[in-house]
Amino acid sequence: MSQAMDLPATMTAIAITEPGGPMVLKPERRAVPRPGPGEILIRVRAAGVNRPDVLQRQGAYPPPPGASDLPGLEAAGEVAAVGEGVRRWRVGDRVTALTPGGGYAEFCLVHETNALPIPHGFTFTEAAAVPETFFTVWHNVFQRGALQSGESFLVHGGTSGIGTTAIQLAKAFGATVFATAGSAEKCEACTRLGADRAINYRDEDYVAAVKEATGGKGVDVILDMVGGDYIGRNYDSAAVDGRIVQIALLGGPKASADFSKLMIKRLTHTGSTLRPRTVEFKAGVAAELERKVWPLLSARKVAPVMDMIFPLREAWRAHERMQEGEHIGKIVLDVG
Ligand SMILES: NC(=O)c1ccc[n+]([C@@H]2O[C@H](COP(=O)([O-])OP(=O)(O)OC[C@H]3O[C@@H](n4cnc5c(N)ncnc54)[C@H](OP(=O)(O)O)[C@@H]3O)[C@@H](O)[C@H]2O)c1
Secondary structure: EEEEOOOEEEEHHHHHOOOHHHEEEEEEEEEOOOOOOEEEEEEEEEEEEOOOHHHHOOOOOOOOOOOOOOOOOOOEEEEOOOOOOOOOOOOOOOOEEEEOOOEEOOOEEEEEHHHOOOOOOHHHHHHHHHHHHHHHHHHHHHOOOOOOOOOOEEEEOOOOOOHHHHHHHHHOOOOOOEEEOHHOOOHHHHHHOOOOOEEEEOOHHHHHHHHHOOOOOEEEEEEEEOOHHHHHHHHEEEEEEEEEEOOOOOOOOOOOOOOOHHHHOOOOEEEOOOOOOOOHHHHHHHHHHHOOOOHHHHHHOOOOOOOEEEHHHHHHHHHHHHHHHOOOOEEEEEOO
16 A cells, blocks of 8 residues: 555445345444555445445345445545555545445445546535446447437436436437336426436336337437336337347346347347446546546536435435335435
C-alpha cells in the first residue's frame, strides 16, 4: 500500500449469513481490506442496491472467483488508501465505482480504473445510484445494441433501476422511447422521465402498441429483462434489422418462439452479464461513460431516480422494498 489515511482494523459489513430471505442480511465485523497493486480502498458513504444482490442473497448468483462474498455492486465515498502503481486517485478524492462485490460495507476495494469522479453537485447517495445501471445500459443499449439517434427503442421494466436509466439515456441520445411497466403510476413515471409512450402491460398488448406507434415498422432496439414469452413477442415487436439485448430472464429462461422472424427481419438477439467481465473491459466502459455521459450527469440532463434510502444496518429493509416491487428507480444504503 503506497498511501493511506488512518485505517481501522475492522469495519461493519452486511453479510449474507445463509441463502434465504431479506433477514439473512446481517451486520458483521470484518477486517478492513488492504488495496493491492492498482486498487483503491473506498471509505464507502453510500452503496446502491440492485436486483442481482437479491439473487445473490437467495443463492442464485454466486460472486465470481476472487470477488468479495459481501453483496454490493456499486459504492460512492472517499478514497481511503491507494495501492502500488495507482495513478489517477489520491487519498481524499470523492469517487463512485462499479465494484465486483463488497459495496455493503464501510470500506470497499475496487480497481482504480473502475472508479469515476462523483458528478458535479451529486450527493454520495445519488452518486452510489449511478454505476451499475449506467455501465449496464451503456454497454447493452449503445455498444451491443448500437442504438443511434433517430432510431426507436423499447425497454421492459421501465421503472426499474435499469429502466429509468435506459429511458433517460436513450432519450438524451436522440431515440424515440417506449417503455413497459406494470401499473398506471409506473407508466406515468416513465413518461415523466422522457418516454414517448409507456405501456401498462397488464392492460395492453405491448406488441400491438409499439406496432401502432411506429406505423407498423416496429422498434430498432429492445432492452429486455423479462425473457419467457417476451422472447417471441420481442421478435414480433422488432423492426427489420432490429437488435434485441437480453440482460435478465425474470419471466423465465425457456421459451418457444417463431425463429423465422430472426431470418425474415434480419434480427440480432444478443445479451450479456456485467459482473464477471474483466477489470479491463469495465475500464473501457468507464472511459466511454466519462466522456459521453458524465457531462450529462453533471449538467443534470440525466440523473438517477431515487426511490428510498435505508441505513446500512437495515439492508434487509432495502431488499424487502425491492422484492415488494413497488419501487420506482434506485434503492440506496446510507453508510454514514
Ligand atoms: N445483465 C447484466 O449485466 C445486468 C446488470 C444489472 C442488472 N441486471 C438485471 O436487470 C434487471 C433489472 O435490475 P434492477 O436492479 O434495475 O431491478 P429492479 O429495479 O428490481 O427492477 C426489476 C423490474 O422488472 C419488472 N419485472 C417484470 N417482470 C418481473 C418479474 N417476473 N419479477 C420481478 N420483476 C419483474 C418490474 O417492474 P413491473 O412492476 O413493471 O413489472 C421491475 O421494474 C434485473 O433482472 C437484474 O438482475 C442485469
